[in-house]
Amino acid sequence: MPELPEVEVLCRHLGPLLGGRTIRHVEVRRPKIVLPDAPEEFVAALTGAKILSLARRAKYLVFTLRSARQREEFVVLGHLGMTGRMFIARRGVAMPKHTAVVLELDRQQRFVFEDTRVFGRLSRDASSLGLLGPEPLSDDFTAEAFGAALRKSSQAIKVKLLDQSLVAGIGNIYASESLFRARVSPRLAARRLKPAQVQALWRAIREVLAEAIAWGSTVPLNFADRSTGGGVFYFGQADGSAGYYHERLLVYDRAGQPCAVCGAPIRRTVQAARSTFDCPRCQGSEDRRERREWI
DNA sequence: AACGCCGCCTGATCGC
DNA sequence: TGCGATCAGGCGGCGT
Numbered sequence: 258m259p260e261l262p263e264v265e266v267l268c269r270h271l272g273p274l275l276g277g278r279t280i281r282h283v284e285v286r287r288p289k290i291v292l293p294d295a296p297e298e299f300v301a302a303l304t305g306a307k308i309l310s311l312a313r314r315a316k317y318l319v320f321t322l323r324s325a326r327q328r329e330e331f332v333v334l335g336h337l338g339m340t341g342r343m344f345i346a347r348r349g350v351a352m353p354k355h356t357a358v359v360l361e362l363d364r365q366q367r368f369v370f371e372d373t374r375v376f377g378r379l380s381r382d383a384s385s386l387g388l389l390g391p392e393p394l395s396d397d398f399t400a401e402a403f404g405a406a407l408r409k410s411s412q413a414i415k416v417k418l419l420d421q422s423l424v425a426g427i428g429n430i431y432a433s434e435s436l437f438r439a440r441v442s443p444r445l446a447a448r449r450l451k452p453a454q455v456q457a458l459w460r461a462i463r464e465v466l467a468e469a470i471a472w473g474s475t476v477p478l479n480f481a482d483r484s485t486g487g488g489v490f491y492f493g494q495a496d497g498s499a500g501y502y503h504e505r506l507l508v509y510d511r512a513g514q515p516c517a518v519c520g521a522p523i524r525r526t527v528q529a530a531r532s533t534f535d536c537p538r539c540q541g542s543e544d545r546r547e548r549r550e551w552i
Numbered sequence: 553a554a555c556g557c558c559g560c561c562t563g564a565t566c567g568c
Numbered sequence: 569t570g571c572g573a574t575c576a577g578g579c580g581g582c583g584t
Contacts, residue, residue: 258577289560316578339577340562355562374561376578385579412555421579429577529556531577558582566574 259337261393261426262469264316267343269474272311274345275320275368279307282361290357290372290379302381303333303360315389315425318343334383338376344369389425393462398424404455407447414450414458415443416529427462430509431469433534435462437508442540443526443533472505508534 259267283303285296294302305325312319318335335343342353345362346369352359353371358379360368370379391397403424410417417423418432427435436443439461441454450458507517511534512525521538535541 336578373563376561410554419578556584
């Protein structure tokens with residue numbers, strides 16, 4: 258599941274390859290991906306357009322384009338959803354089964370967006386950006402504002418971290434990882450975090466995300482060629498080779514395995530219909546209510 | 553207004 | 569062996 262770090266790494270890879278390129282031809286194989294545009298509208302808008310730049314906001318990729326005829330700038334928002342992949346491939350190379358959108362470029366290359374579960378988007382509708390909270394790695398994300406927002410919420414902190422209006426870009430994986438690093442129980446009500454816990458969590462979020470980006474930037478891209486069938490480039494979701502990506506996560510998807518800090522078995526619970534992973538010993542002690550249940 | 557819950561999707565896995 | 573049920577989960581939309 259691509260979250261902020263994976264999208265950031267993807268953006269850094271794709272940006273230099275897409276900047277300045279002209280879109281010669283557009284193929285929409287999955288109309289849902291380009292909603293609310295009808296496929297023909299999307300095709301008409303992008304054909305002949307030049308890609309000016311690529312940026313990331315939260316888990317979104319922001320393509321800034323300049324149209325062929327009107328010479329006006331517009332943006333296309335990309336989201337990988339659960340299973341989306343984006344890469345540059347040579348023309349003639351076989352396309353993945355679930356290819357959703359293809360942008361034919363110059364130099365015999367194409368940009369491919371494939372998405373099995375079709376939760377992703379490549380759309381001219383950029384309204385989603387308006388609802389987003391601060392970028393966690395920017396100066397806009399302050400511990401003070403973070404704490405103030407948490408005090409207003411009775412939701413469990415793990416669930417609250419998934420709220421993109423609080424802080425943008427954290428998904429299910431990094432929510433659990435950040436809470437583990439901060440030694441805060443995922444079930445603690447947001448408003449019950451002590452100031453020291455807010456501070457620890459704020460720091461942990463930034464560290465965990467920054468380290469994931471740094472790590473992702475070092476991943477060799479050679480195995481990408483296999484996943485793109487000999488394509489020129491690889492995308493961002495480093496899940497392609499099993500285990501490779503999961504190795505550095507300390508609690509996510511590690512139910513039953515020993516905690517890296519204390520050795521107690523990591524547990525999996527369900528919050529808001531999503532898996533949560535935590536160490537009952539490292540993260541349980543601050544949650545009085547939970548402790549009482551335990552004893 | 554904050555919060556809970558559903559629907560969207562398909563492939564992998566599970567139980568019978 | 570085969571087949572249906574269940575699970576995974578980001579996010580928009582809707583109801584309370």
